[in-house]
Amino acid sequence: GQQVQQSPASLVLQEGENAELQCNFSSTATRLQWFYQHPGGRLVSLFYNPSGTKHTGRLTSTTVTNERRSSLHISSSQTTDSGTYFCAIAPGANTGKLTFGHGTILRVHP
């Protein structure tokens, strides 16, 4: 089955530092989403980015489809960025069944 590998498993930063989170996947991903999970549990969609580069605020997602990898860059990290970041893929455009990675736990210290 599909596999999604995220790295690093955890990351500790000082406020203001940048972070680069990686996602590698084993099969074609027609759909790729990055999510942020609050410590309380809510999953928030950050990017729907099956290919190319997208920006929102301090976040940038870059997906290289033919290399089966995606990255999430956080610039000038803040303590409120702390939480778990998940990459999830689906092989087809018409299936909602996502396969998730195990996440990257980010801790940003003041």
Place this chain on the structure above:
Amino acid sequence: NSKVIQTPRYLVKGQGQKAKMRCIPEKGHPVVFWYQQNKNNEFKFLINFQNQEVLQQIDMTEKRFSAECPSNSPCSLEIQSSEAGDSALYLCASSQGAGNTLYFGEGSRLIVV
């Protein structure tokens, strides 16, 4: 921001008891998903619906899990006889279509004691 509403936020059940969770999808989203997230951050797709019809589901061979999305009522996921291994965060998501962005609710955290 997602407007998917899940209730209850927490439920504690004894082994063998029923556990029922509800989800109101975002308005205008006909597709609803249920996922289970365990303590190791492993997500398991359970089932999804388009309107009231099941699109895909795992092989619930134990038949302890059932789900429905009736018209004009919240969707629901029910575990007939809870087991310790069912303790997890149950996440509901909705989307405008099977290939569109998924928006998740806050989840229902089930603890089976």
